[in-house]
Amino acid sequence: MTTTPDAPATAPFLVTSDAWKGLPRMEEYPACEGYIGDVYENPEGSSMCSGFFELKHTDEPLVYLYEYDEMKVVLEGEFLLENVDTGQKTVARAKDAIFFPKGSRIAFSTPSYALAFYAGDRNADLL
Known part of the structure; x- marks a missing residue:
């Protein structure tokens, strides 16, 4: 399916290589080895942010409250997911x-390792 935009885009498209490498640790979850980082934070005024999430096996799951809608694509490994409320x-x-709909509380774990790309409808300061 091909669509024609109403007006041509004036901003250039962006490509960032190796953005998944060296992600900062999620210090607010000291019992977990979770790493996350935005690659694009509301680029050109967009309402979206995107980046990478990496998780290594630990005994405790990482429980995250989504204050925004988000989509993830698993790139490597596997995530064990549980909605702690339902x-x-x-x-x-x-x-x-x-x-993940806004308001979800999700427990993330992995038997060994997992890496995902995400895109969220949020301001950069919510990460």
Whole structure:
């Protein structure tokens, strides 16, 4: 399907290589080895942010409250996911797409390692 924009884009498209490398640790979760970093923070006034999330195996799950809608695509490994409020559980593996609605409290764990790309409808200061 091809669409024609109403007006041509004036801003250039962006490409960032190796943005998944050297992600900062999520210090607010000291019992977990979670790493996250935005690659693009509301570029050109967009309402979206995107980046990478990496998780290494630990005994404690990382429980995150989504204050915004977010989508993830698992690139490597697998995430064990549980909505701590509803009890919904699933495993998301490489190439799986995930949607987390605003208000979800999700427990993330992994048997060994997982890496995902995310895009969230949020301001950069919410990460």
